[in-house]
Amino acid sequence: MAKYIDIANDLKRKIKDGTYAAGEPLPGQKNLAEDYKTSRMTIQKSLSLLKAEGYLYSQQGSATFVKKNIDSLSNLDIGVDQYVGISKLMEGKHKVTSKVSKFEIRYPVEAECDKLSLGPTDAVYDILRLRLVDEEPYSIEHTIMPISIIPGLDENILNHSVYEYIQGELGLEIGGAYRQFSAKKSSEADIKYLGNESTDPVLVITNVVYLESGTPFEYSIVDQKYDKGRFGMFIPSQAKY
Amino acid sequence: MAKYIDIANDLKRKIKDGTYAAGEPLPGQKNLAEDYKTSRMTIQKSLSLLKAEGYLYSQQGSATFVKKNIDSLSNLDIGVDQYVGISKLMEGKHKVTSKVSKFEIRYPVEAECDKLSLGPTDAVYDILRLRLVDEEPYSIEHTIMPISIIPGLDENILNHSVYEYIQGELGLEIGGAYRQFSAKKSSEADIKYLGNESTDPVLVITNVVYLESGTPFEYSIVDQKYDKGRFGMFIPSQAKY
């Protein structure tokens, strides 16, 4: 592992265990460079990592400080995990299961070609899954993925974790996602599968997920029960490196 | 301006005007360093900026490539602007106005003390604003801010832009925001002010906004009409610097 990552991890540990307290300044780059027996450039790379993660901020002419409220900001760790939907989010706390109610291969409609940059003859998976948390209906996930990018998908993988398959088996790296939130009235499907009343609102989350190369590989629409938890995230300000 | 930022901007321009086409490799760090008459380290800092912004990705041993689908990813530029609510988001396209229906100073309740890290005697502003887009009701914004951090707020600023006041007049830097999305049924206020039917759903956005130092300075709850546009954002994957 690279030295600047090791140092960043060590500093993060010291922030978490209180060696460097919230609101207090760090020892200074020159001191840190001596302590870790390295150059100032390397220390700066470590610090910039922790700044990007929201642990630190610097004031030129003064010092580098530990941010307050790190717990409520950074403990969420909004990395790749955020794309796995609920399966990892709930890990340990609740039992998450899936019921695959549709798993077809077909040609994409125009909206899907548009979102996924596909031609009309590039086949896609059309997947409909009911997600349950602690045996209770939680959301309906409608997912479209091109078979050319994600070959070999089967029901076994759908019941386990699609993202582990993509990152592990296929060795693909996820670059980011575009996500939209909106609200709507319950549809027939929401009433039938989520057990909603016809007057219940639904939280709709629309996702387009991209690989590191910028290729879109997932277009999904999630209908979530309005009374089962919220969808939260930390949005950092424009980063400066 | 720093050299590495100038270079990053020039590279960004060349990506946008097609000099470096999507999916194609860049000239290579050694070449770029010669072209811009600088060192490789400086070029790498420029490149890391553009990687963080989602324009580029590198493959060790091979080259640095321009991402595909940059338009749909990065044109959104989700920086500080995203905190200004709708006022800047709609700028130019639609007319956004506010109607301040409550502007009080009082002591915070427990939930507000919790979210804003305040004591029970640290006074806060309690602001209720109806936001209109093109004269049509759009959302109800309920905002709580500590007067100790944002002194001198008045109705004139509320009708203009609170965020310009914070960043311009007060010289404070915004670090990020924690944002939650949920859906609910229309409340009495939603029916009265937004003109909702009692069966209309509402999109609820709860925000806690932090300064660069990690100090929270805004706790707000926004009730948004469900049929008036969506709330979207790009979420980059875990960045590596």
Added chain:
DNA sequence: TAGTGGTCTAGACCACGAT
């Protein structure tokens, strides 16, 4: 094997804040 990007160094100068 040659060429690429990733890491690292030991200096240097500048911009800024505190005193």
Added chain:
DNA sequence: TCGTGGTCTAGACCACTAA
């Protein structure tokens, strides 16, 4: 003025990919 962080350099070695 002094010490801090911010930028920059000209090299070096390593890890990796492609030919």
